[in-house]
Amino acid sequence: MQKQTSPFQIATYLMGLLVALPFMVILLSWGEIDQEIWGHLLDYLFIDLLTNTLWLILGVGGGVLVLGTALAWLTTMCEFPGRKIFDWALMLPFAIPAYVLAFVMLDLFSYGGPIYNGFQTFFGGMISPPDIQSTGGVITVFVLVFYPYVYMLARTAFASQGNSLLEAGQSLGLTPSQAFLRIALPMARPAIAAGVALALMETLADFGAVSIFNYDTFTLAIYTSWDDFRSLSTAAQLSSLLLLFALLALFGEKSMRGKSKYHQTTGRAPYRFQLKGVRAWSTTAFVMLVLGVSFILPVTQLLFWGLGVIDQELNSRYFEMLIHTLVLGGGAALLATLGAFALAMARRKGGEWKIESVGRLITLGYALPGSVLAVGIMILFANFGHAMNAVQGWLGQPPTTIMMQSVPALLFAYLVRFLTVAHGPVESSLSRIKPSMEEAARSLGENNSGVVRRIYLPILTPGIFMALLMVMIDVMKELPATYLLRPYGWDTFAVRTYEMASEGMWEYAALPALSLVIIGLLPVILLVRKSK
Amino acid sequence: MTIHNTHLSLSHIQCRYGDNIIVHDLSLEIGKGELVCLLGYSGCGKTTVLRAIAGFEPLHHGSIILNNNLLSSSTQMVPAEQRNFGMVFQDYALFPHLTIEENIVFSRRNESKAARTRLSDELLELVGLKGLGVRYPHELSGGQQQRVALARALAQNPEVILMDEPFSNLDVELRERLATEVREILKQRGITGIMVTHDQHEAFAIADKIAVMHNGTIQQWDSAYNLYHQPANRFVAEFVGKGAMLRGVIIGESLLETELGELHGENSNSLLDGCKVDMLVRPDDLIFDAEGLHEATITRSNFQGAESLYTLQLSSGQEILGLFPSHLQQSVGEQIRFNLDMDNMIIFECNVDHSENMGAMHKQGH
Numbered sequence A: 001m002q003k004q005t006s007p008f009q010i011a012t013y014l015m016g017l018l019v020a021l022p023f024m025v026i027l028l029s030w031g032e033i034d035q036e037i038w039g040h041l042l043d044y045l046f047i048d049l050l051t052n053t054l055w056l057i058l059g060v061g062g063g064v065l066v067l068g069t070a071l072a073w074l075t076t077m078c079e080f081p082g083r084k085i086f087d088w089a090l091m092l093p094f095a096i097p098a099y100v101l102a103f104v105m106l107d108l109f110s111y112g113g114p115i116y117n118g119f120q121t122f123f124g125g126m127i128s129p130p131d132i133q134s135t136g137g138v139i140t141v142f143v144l145v146f147y148p149y150v151y152m153l154a155r156t157a158f159a160s161q162g163n164s165l166l167e168a169g170q171s172l173g174l175t176p177s178q179a180f181l182r183i184a185l186p187m188a189r190p191a192i193a194a195g196v197a198l199a200l201m202e203t204l205a206d207f208g209a210v211s212i213f214n215y216d217t218f219t220l221a222i223y224t225s226w227d228d229f230r231s232l233s234t235a236a237q238l239s240s241l242l243l244l245f246a247l248l249a250l251f252g253e254k255s256m257r258g259k260s261k262y263h264q265t266t267g268r269a270p271y272r273f274q275l276k277g278v279r280a281w282s283t284t285a286f287v288m289l290v291l292g293v294s295f296i297l298p299v300t301q302l303l304f305w306g307l308g309v310i311d312q313e314l315n316s317r318y319f320e321m322l323i324h325t326l327v328l329g330g331g332a333a334l335l336a337t338l339g340a341f342a343l344a345m346a347r348r349k350g351g352e353w354k355i356e357s358v359g360r361l362i363t364l365g366y367a368l369p370g371s372v373l374a375v376g377i378m379i380l381f382a383n384f385g386h387a388m389n390a391v392q393g394w395l396g397q398p399p400t401t402i403m404m405q406s407v408p409a410l411l412f413a414y415l416v417r418f419l420t421v422a423h424g425p426v427e428s429s430l431s432r433i434k435p436s437m438e439e440a441a442r443s444l445g446e447n448n449s450g451v452v453r454r455i456y457l458p459i460l461t462p463g464i465f466m467a468l469l470m471v472m473i474d475v476m477k478e479l480p481a482t483y484l485l486r487p488y489g490w491d492t493f494a495v496r497t498y499e500m501a502s503e504g505m506w507e508y509a510a511l512p513a514l515s516l517v518i519i520g521l522l523p524v525i526l527l528v529r530k531s532k
Numbered sequence B: 001m002t003i004h005n006t007h008l009s010l011s012h013i014q015c016r017y018g019d020n021i022i023v024h025d026l027s028l029e030i031g032k033g034e035l036v037c038l039l040g041y042s043g044c045g046k047t048t049v050l051r052a053i054a055g056f057e058p059l060h061h062g063s064i065i066l067n068n069n070l071l072s073s074s075t076q077m078v079p080a081e082q083r084n085f086g087m088v089f090q091d092y093a094l095f096p097h098l099t100i101e102e103n104i105v106f107s108r109r110n111e112s113k114a115a116r117t118r119l120s121d122e123l124l125e126l127v128g129l130k131g132l133g134v135r136y137p138h139e140l141s142g143g144q145q146q147r148v149a150l151a152r153a154l155a156q157n158p159e160v161i162l163m164d165e166p167f168s169n170l171d172v173e174l175r176e177r178l179a180t181e182v183r184e185i186l187k188q189r190g191i192t193g194i195m196v197t198h199d200q201h202e203a204f205a206i207a208d209k210i211a212v213m214h215n216g217t218i219q220q221w222d223s224a225y226n227l228y229h230q231p232a233n234r235f236v237a238e239f240v241g242k243g244a245m246l247r248g249v250i251i252g253e254s255l256l257e258t259e260l261g262e263l264h265g266e267n268s269n270s271l272l273d274g275c276k277v278d279m280l281v282r283p284d285d286l287i288f289d290a291e292g293l294h295e296a297t298i299t300r301s302n303f304q305g306a307e308s309l310y311t312l313q314l315s316s317g318q319e320i321l322g323l324f325p326s327h328l329q330q331s332v333g334e335q336i337r338f339n340l341d342m343d344n345m346i347i348f349e350c351n352v353d354h355s356e357n358m359g360a361m362h363k364q365g366h
Helices: A007-027 A035-077 A083-089 A098-109 A114-123 A135-161 A164-171 A176-205 A208-212 A218-227 A232-263 A277-313 A316-349 A353-367 A370-395 A407-430 A435-443 A448-477 A480-485 A493-502 A506-531 B046-054 B100-104 B113-126 B142-155 B172-189 B200-206 B224-229 B234-239
Strands: B006-017 B020-031 B035-039 B061-066 B069-073 B085-088 B160-164 B192-197 B209-214 B217-222 B244-252 B255-258 B261-264 B276-281 B286-288 B294-303 B307-313 B319-325 B335-340 B347-349
Touching (some): A083 A277, A098 A135, A176 A232, A208 A218, A208 A493, A316 A353, A316 A448, A407 A480, B020 B217, B035 B046, B035 B200, B046 B085, B046 B160, B046 B192, B100 B142, B142 B160, B319 B335
Parallel strands (some): B035 B209, B085 B160
Antiparallel strands (some): B061 B069, B307 B319
16 A cells, blocks of 8 residues: 555645745845835834834733733632633633724823823823823733733643642642742743743734834834835845744744643642632722723723714725625635645644644744735735746736735735634544544445545534634734735725724724624634633 | 354465564454454554454455455455444544434444434443433443444444454453453354453453464464463463463473472473473462472462462572462461472473474464
């Protein structure tokens, strides 16, 4: 019996190529340097870019670390009023895109906004409210939006530790807080670090929030060098620098994620430290404050704005955006899930090093920030267009224009970025099908098609559904790649929200933003149900 | 021993993974309704033989024949789904998305709903799981899942049932009880069964005949009694049951000189006088006797309930095992007297490669 290359393997190699191409274009972009733009960049912007990025990494990293871990410890290991609700409700901010929280905050703190007025009333203009359009403000927004990554992973880690180890610690003379510092925290460290790395990847990739706050980072500079200076090469060079930061975060996440497996022990569900009196109520107040600022406040504000304009805004343009959003989300979800299925099947059948390394390459796509990916794809399409025109000129045919900004370019970007998202659920449902089950079905008289119909499809369906849903929602929320690559007139909810918000027209941003939040709640609800 | 109606026959089969020969020149004849067991350490090729019979592994040489129909050869292979062999997998391989009933009647989808329910109820009752048909596999214990896997295989009215380490994931007590139950069910229905295991107690509990395998070949194909009392070679002697080897020298026909004196015994060996040999002494060959001929020092004792297993040191330093009634209550360091009671001497020539040397000694008539 010789091994043939299966269609799944061929598809996997093809996807590997698709992911590798934008990476290569970005990393090999240093051949031609635009002196004038780089001169400008170095004179005015570059130092700011670097320091701002470092501040973000430090501030957001430290912030999500402390906030996420503290909240996870409180809800898994302590008992206080409202704990059961907070336990899942603290994951809700996952549904709020960073750029949405950003413009809500901007309004709250702006001249004449509620916070500004509050300060005026209480302090009589003696103290002015803090400037939200500052490093601290940007960091606060990111921490509030991305702490759920750390919260979720740390929560699972704490819950899986069981209480026997903490009891062992206490029997050796540790107080509860010493037990936390010396036992629980070190054991949860890999999970927490993985959560921080994920939050940092999202922070580095963000374009909307920093743009609304006018805070110079790489994503913004990449956009500017393309949009203002029309210099793809400079955009690509800046992208390659951002990519380095992103890859660093990704490798951090991967190595930590691997380690966290070894630290899980089984045991009884943890008992909880009973908080009493002032400590209990101040805990409740603190957790409530976090949930309020990160979720309840922005949603209420959006509802308030949205309901005010719903009569005039729920029009044909809204439904056109809805259709665009659904078409792009659905198309990308279908592509990514098919790709993920092929990859999972290829890994299952083959298990060779070639497939494994291509598989690893494909999962790197997730680390490509949307703006970096968009620049890479634009360069690819431009080069492809030049080559096509050269061939056509040689054949004496009129040149066709290859549109850099087109639906195929968008789908390409989504596939590269979100294949990993689809791969998780598809592979975990495929792993439920043990090889012996296929053989059992054969020994019971089923042929190939019967095995696929009666074993594979029914077992895979929930995983495939989950993959479709998760990719679709991620694509709908995705801003930078969509903003850069969309063809003329293809506005989505995310693009509309951003455009209106960056013009300061909050009311008009509210309805699409609210639509995104509602869509984004779906996977959070699934997550919450799964984690119970 | 000849079989009158051969049901399944493997002749000179060879299986390979790449250049690795996993099963080499292996032949077996299994009669209708017989229960047989392939017994050996993991990696000895026993599972590969079972999978070759099931149609999951190709043959490199030889053939597998069922009722005079060729199933597998180096050029031909009837697909697994057309063989109608029931298979019970080590991990049970129950379909997680189907209920127990749907699992059991998986092979009967062309029949009416009522007929399938009837069949499932009947089989569930047979395996002692009445009323559990509506549950899902993950809601059952390991032992219950094992029974469902058997019921599912029985539901297809198989020609042969193949079982791959079917009890290995269960605890010891349940293991032997289930093995006996499975034997009764298969015997009652007259189904030919082949089981693979590394656990000899399981094999003794279920099988009419056992093939002890090592390095891809059959070392001995015999009843449990003969494997224990008349092992064909040193590997079988050491693998099956407990015992020790006592050094000796041949000094005449049926006469052996050892530390325990000159021993008589029937044996079919053709070794020359003066040949150094090892003699197999089973723990139950030693009979406690306060006036016994032999004496030894107890170096270890292992209480086992009705009996105790003692490790005894002879004056030369050689150790043998003795199984004595536990009432004796002898302790370590004490002297103990005993007699030897052996029906036939099992001897193996010294200083020769383990598995090859003894072919000549106990030719089992096939």
